[in-house]
Amino acid sequence: MIEFKNVSLVYPNGHEGLKNIDLTINRGEFVVIVGMSGAGKSTLIRSINRMVTPTSGELIVDNEDILKLKERNLRKLRTNVGMIFQSYNIVKRISVLRNVLAGRLGHTGTLRSLLGMFPQSDLKLAMSNLERVGIEEKAYIRASNLSGGQQQRVSIARALTQQPKVILADEPVASLDPPTSHKVMKDLKRVSKEDGLTTIVNLHFIDMAMEYADRIIGLRNGELVFDGPIEEVTELTFEEIYGRPIKEDDLIGNEEKMDEETQPEQI
Numbered sequence: 001m002i003e004f005k006n007v008s009l010v011y012p013n014g015h016e017g018l019k020n021i022d023l024t025i026n027r028g029e030f031v032v033i034v035g036m037s038g039a040g041k042s043t044l045i046r047s048i049n050r051m052v053t054p055t056s057g058e059l060i061v062d063n064e065d066i067l068k069l070k071e072r073n074l075r076k077l078r079t080n081v082g083m084i085f086q087s088y089n090i091v092k093r094i095s096v097l098r099n100v101l102a103g104r105l106g107h108t109g110t111l112r113s114l115l116g117m118f119p120q121s122d123l124k125l126a127m128s129n130l131e132r133v134g135i136e137e138k139a140y141i142r143a144s145n146l147s148g149g150q151q152q153r154v155s156i157a158r159a160l161t162q163q164p165k166v167i168l169a170d171e172p173v174a175s176l177d178p179p180t181s182h183k184v185m186k187d188l189k190r191v192s193k194e195d196g197l198t199t200i201v202n203l204h205f206i207d208m209a210m211e212y213a214d215r216i217i218g219l220r221n222g223e224l225v226f227d228g229p230i231e232e233v234t235e236l237t238f239e240e241i242y243g244r245p246i247k248e249d250d251l252i253g254n255e256e257k258m259d260e261e262t263q264p265e266q267i
């Protein structure tokens, strides 16, 4: 369980990134955070693995206030929290498999990882996770040879190989075309549910949020302005979160329609 208790974050320049956030996210939920650019979505997600540190309140992850953690325990927290980024963050000059094995860093130790000395069980785990996202046949090629959709799958496989309790995905499909975005989101949701992971995803397309979220959290100017199950969400909800009418640009578009109109990226 993740619990924000009156959490605020003031950046060094005085900007209030988060304002008095109270929020409980239960184990196994697939939560999507929406809001205009600058609303605080990344700040909220990045607080959960302390990539940024809130300046007041309590942030409880697995019964522990992570705002009190020091170096050694921060590493433990980060082993339990897998991260997926818009830019994939994979190392392009090494193989796909080595990238996925990087997910074992927190478990295996840096030196062994650098020397490529992974136990057989890690190799098996990495391969099975590549299989789960449908790119096991790419295991031994250089990551630079992959398409964007494939690179994002590598980063999902890496996060799973970490065997985390929580996955944070910061705009995971913002660099992908619409059909590929849907495929990657489907994979992310499926594997999260299979492993019972708590998953928190920032998305800026409203239709994507509606299609994949169990629950939507809306932010505006660092404040939580909506929190509810997907069944309760309507167009009006988004208009309230965004503070303006919905525009076509807020939608990624229909998957099937896009498939006919565009040449889908091969994945």
Ligand SMILES: Nc1ncnc2c1ncn2[C@@H]1O[C@H](COP(=O)(O)OP(=O)(O)OP(=O)(O)O)[C@@H](O)[C@H]1O
Residues within 6 Å of the ligand: 011, 012, 013, 015, 016, 017, 035, 036, 037, 038, 039, 040, 041, 042, 043, 044, 204
């Ligand atoms: N290091 C920083 N110092 C000062 N202000 C910051 C810093 N990082 C972010 N901000 C500001 O905090 C606010 C929230 O930023 P954040 O990146 O969390 O928003 P977001 O909702 O994820 O937006 P986007 O979709 O554009 O990434 C923005 O106004 C941003 O300019």
